[in-house]
Amino acid sequence: MTTEQSGSANEGLTGFAHVPVLLEEALELLDLQPGKRYVDVTAGAGGHLLRIAEKVASGDAQHPSVIGIDRDEQSLRTLATKVPAGVQLIHSNYEDIRSAISKYGINTISGGIIADLGVSSMQLDDPYRGFSFLRDGPLDMRMDASQVVTAAEIINNLSEFDLAEIIFRYGEERHSRLIARNIVKARPLKTTLELAEIVSRSLPRNKKKGTARDTSHPATRTFQAIRIAVNTELSSLERFLNEAIDLLEPGARIVVITFHSLEDRLVKQIFKRASIDCVCPPRQPVCTCDHKSKLLIITRKPVIAEEKEVVANIRSRSAKLRAGEKLG
Ligand SMILES: C[S@@+](CC[C@H](N)C(=O)[O-])C[C@H]1O[C@@H](n2cnc3c(N)ncnc32)[C@H](O)[C@@H]1O
Incomplete structure (x- = not known):
């Protein structure tokens, strides 16, 4: 991917x-x-x-x-x-x-x-919009602030199975099941850094640090998946x-x-x-x-x-x- x-x-x-x-x-x-x-x-x-x-x-x-x-x-x-x-x-x-x-x-x-x-x-850089895994902010991720569903709603209310599905399908994340299990154990989650930390903790050691070719943060795929789901x-x-x-x-x-x-x-x-x-x-x-x-x-x-x-x-x-x- x-x-x-x-x-x-x-x-x-x-x-x-x-x-x-x-x-x-x-x-x-x-x-x-x-x-x-x-x-x-x-x-x-x-x-x-x-x-x-x-x-x-x-x-x-x-x-x-x-x-x-x-x-x-x-x-x-x-x-x-x-x-x-x-x-x-x-x-x-x-x-x-x-x-x-x-x-x-x-x-x-x-x-x-x-x-x-x-x-x-502008959306990524504003921590209050909740898109960033490097700056702490509310789990929001709505592009349209008048929309009702936020990232917090999805993360704190969906079943473990549905969360894993979203993370796998929209993030193409191989470790989706473990991430979903750890999210459900830690609920309720409030902030982006809490989510980023749980994702990092769920990945095998060698996936946590980017290689020279792939400098992706370990939470990249999960954040992408939740954002895609929030904004359909x-x-x-x-x-x-x-x-x-x-x-x-x-x-x-x-x-x-x-x-x-x-x-x-x-x-x-x-x-x-x-x-x-x-x-x-x-x-x-x-x-x-x-x-x-x-x-x-x-x-x-x-x-x-x-x-x-x-x-x-x-x-x-x-x-x-x-x-x-x-x-x-
Ligand atoms: C990558 S930025 C575009 C930047 C712009 N081309 C520029 O150079 O300044 C993507 C923009 O698309 C908007 N956007 C994303 N999904 C949208 C949708 N479904 N309908 C309308 N706007 C959307 C976002 O709010 C964001 O402002």
């Missing part, structure tokens, strides 16, 4: 502003054209969005040429002070992209849609990708940057399905599905960060970018 962006042992200690990943590559693949409309569904600190706006923003907030969506209202409030005219910011889950943009009378996207998945440095990330991503491909006008593009293999696999599968003419079972002699390809995959292999970007920004080391263009 490739590691999640929060996987570095240095995670959460930088305190730096969010540095956008694969920025130039993403902008080039979006093929920005003035007069067309673009949506950044993970606006965050605006790293990608502000550059898109620089090139194509026009109109006003009611007739925007650039739309930024984010689930995190706090990030949007900060970003709102920086965006030029012609940009509209919307607080929404990207899985609801269709209804979010329809409020502005928009039903199709002429230019493109970009998603840069996962958490931002994979089902949101699946729904978003299908909606986004449908919303694109012919020639418009979709660019998605992922940070771990579960996300990348999903993007690859959905792009592939959208790019083929028949989805009938392989042994079926005659096609009955009526499926038509609607996406041209532009990146046969995912684009990854160059060495110099990885050195400058450790978050980029696990990033993979895939892009497609809507067919006519």
Whole structure:
């Protein structure tokens, strides 16, 4: 498994502003054209969005040429002070992209849609958000603070079996059962460092310290798993990708940057399905599905960060970018 962006042992200690990943590559693949409309569904600190706006923003907030969506209202409030005219910011889950943009009378996207998945440095660096295993904070991990379910609810209420399932499925953690057993024994848990300590204690000695190649903190996989469960990330991503491909006008593009293999696999599968003419079972002699390809995959292999970007920004080391263009 490739590691999640929060996987570095240095995670959460930088305190730096969010540095956008694969920025130039993403902008080039979006093929920005003035007069067309673009949506950044993970606006965050605006790293990608502000550059898109620089090139194509026009109109006003009611007739925007650039739309930024984010689930995190706090990030949007900060970003709102920086965006030029012609940009509209919307607080929404990207899985609801269709209804979010329809409020502005928009039903199709002429230019493109970009998603840069996962958490931002601001979210990771703020201990009160509960994403960090290096800074103590409440077990929260909600990207949207108005959501009811927190990490504490999941960790303190789920059965040992269900916890192990989550840690195994969303963290691809081989020691999930032992971790779940130790969590249940220590409940109730309140803070991120309590959880990180229990995970470290549950791993065999040789897994506790990263090797030269893998500097992951031992709690990386478990934190990733709980975060995915709290924010129902994979089902949101699946729904978003299908909606986004449908919303694109012919020639418009979709660019998605992922940070771990579960996300990348999903993007690859959905792009592939959208790019083929028949989805009938392989042994079926005659096609009955009526499926038509609607996406041209532009990146046969995912684009990854160059060495110099990885050195400058450790978050980029696990990033993979895939892009497609809507067919006519
Ligand atoms: C990696 S950051 C994006 C950073 C941004 N591209 C930049 O350069 O500043 C991911 C952002 O996506 C948001 N996000 C994650 N899941 C989301 C979802 N389902 N719907 C909307 N926003 C989401 C997070 O709140 C976070 O702000």
